[in-house]
Amino acid sequence: MRILILVCGEGLGHTSRCIAIAKELVAAGHVVHFGAYGYSQELIERKGYMVSTIPSEITLVGEAGKLDLKASIFETVKKGRFRGILLLKDLIRSLKPDVVLSDSYFTGILASKSIHVPSYILLNQSNMEEFFINKGVSGRLLGELVKQFYQGVFRIVDGMIIPDYPMPYTICRKNISFDNKLMKKVFYSGPAVGKSSEDVEPAQVQHPHVLSTIGGFGYREPLFQKVINAAEMDPRIHYTLLAGPSVDPAKFTQLPPNVRILKFISDQFPYIKSSQVIIAPGGHSTLMETLSFGIPVLSFPDKDHTEQQNNASVIAENELGYCLDYSVSPDEILMYVKDIVYNGKFVGNARFMRQLSEQLNGAKAICKLLESCAVSLDHGPKRRSWIPAPLRRTKNWDRKLRTGFSQSDEKSD
Numbered sequence: 001m002r003i004l005i006l007v008c009g010e011g012l013g014h015t016s017r018c019i020a021i022a023k024e025l026v027a028a029g030h031v032v033h034f035g036a037y038g039y040s041q042e043l044i045e046r047k048g049y050m051v052s053t054i055p056s057e058i059t060l061v062g063e064a065g066k067l068d069l070k071a072s073i074f075e076t077v078k079k080g081r082f083r084g085i086l087l088l089k090d091l092i093r094s095l096k097p098d099v100v101l102s103d104s105y106f107t108g109i110l111a112s113k114s115i116h117v118p119s120y121i122l123l124n125q126s127n128m129e130e131f132f133i134n135k136g137v138s139g140r141l142l143g144e145l146v147k148q149f150y151q152g153v154f155r156i157v158d159g160m161i162i163p164d165y166p167m168p169y170t171i172c173r174k175n176i177s178f179d180n181k182l183m184k185k186v187f188y189s190g191p192a193v194g195k196s197s198e199d200v201e202p203a204q205v206q207h208p209h210v211l212s213t214i215g216g217f218g219y220r221e222p223l224f225q226k227v228i229n230a231a232e233m234d235p236r237i238h239y240t241l242l243a244g245p246s247v248d249p250a251k252f253t254q255l256p257p258n259v260r261i262l263k264f265i266s267d268q269f270p271y272i273k274s275s276q277v278i279i280a281p282g283g284h285s286t287l288m289e290t291l292s293f294g295i296p297v298l299s300f301p302d303k304d305h306t307e308q309q310n311n312a313s314v315i316a317e318n319e320l321g322y323c324l325d326y327s328v329s330p331d332e333i334l335m336y337v338k339d340i341v342y343n344g345k346f347v348g349n350a351r352f353m354r355q356l357s358e359q360l361n362g363a364k365a366i367c368k369l370l371e372s373c374a375v376s377l378d379h380g381p382k383r384r385s386w387i388p389a390p391l392r393r394t395k396n397w398d399r400k401l402r403t404g405f406s407q408s409d410e411k412s413d
Helices: 013-027 038-046 069-078 081-095 106-114 128-132 136-156 218-232 269-273 284-292 306-317 330-341 347-360 362-375 397-403 407-412
Strands: 002-007 031-036 050-053 099-103 119-122 159-162 186-188 209-213 238-242 259-262 277-280 297-299 321-323
Touching: 002 013, 002 081, 013 031, 013 038, 013 099, 013 119, 013 284, 013 362, 031 038, 031 081, 038 050, 081 106, 099 106, 099 362, 106 119, 106 136, 119 362, 159 362, 209 218, 218 238, 218 259, 218 330, 269 284, 277 284, 277 330, 284 297, 284 306, 284 347, 297 306, 297 330, 306 321, 347 362
Parallel strands: 002 031, 002 099, 031 050, 099 119, 119 159, 159 186, 209 238, 209 277, 238 259, 277 297, 297 321
Antiparallel strands: none
């Protein structure tokens, strides 16, 4: 089977989960070709996959930890991002894929369906119109246009894959809203993560250890400085800061002995496994990777980024970590870190999420779904529950979420 994977290159989370899916598809004997741009394209090429350059669909702009929606819209429109559908159609015709998997890259669905190629969309948000809440009359009108556009895409696509835990554990649940008809197309695969915890050798670090990462956007740099200031207050806790591709570590010249900052690396899993706490934005893929390794998180969603804020709020509600913002002081960051490192807060629940992720095996589940598409294209994906039988909803379901493992599980872990 030939699969074309189209990737939204805004942020690196879309790329990391698509690489995880591609790895599973190639292992199953399928041929994978990517369409990507920017840092995403560079990262995919480094992994050895075939990649074609595609037009970027949106451009995100921000400053000091805040997403600037107005500037993002202006940059997107100015560069004519939505005019790339003709180029995409040419690419699809030349590659002749059996199926197109498009990660939050909506014009890819329009292009593939216009030439009758089966297509699936991978996404963790359906209510994009929420970005325009409280943006005045013009914002509301634009939000309604955005909603109608995306609803049109959802109606024509063959299936929608949510790379998250099934309900009620779904981290992106506040960002997903479909009517009953569209819900028949929805498939909760579980997190699509490149490696499982048991397959990763931990990085050589001093413990207790905290990992802080800011992803692909330089406007989140202020978070690093606050973490550095927090680290200075307790030299017993050690920190690794992983810079994104748009951040120069050389900017941070005066680091305390218990802090090191590294250039962007494509494989962060050894550092995730070595950590007791992860400090990160509210990006969906980052949270999926963190929880798949069973690590509690201090989530700092971008200001005015409703999708990230919703993700982070669920992290707090499910007692998997704290939802914080850029106004939090270094003293408070240290207090929350200590609460997890020394008091074990949220550890049981995070371990449970790791166990659930391993049983779901999201990348493999998506591979199976795409294979079923090749066998029978007429019926579309059937909505299935991929919750393993021992974890289906019971009267103890909510108790398990709060406590993580049962006593017998803890003894065997």
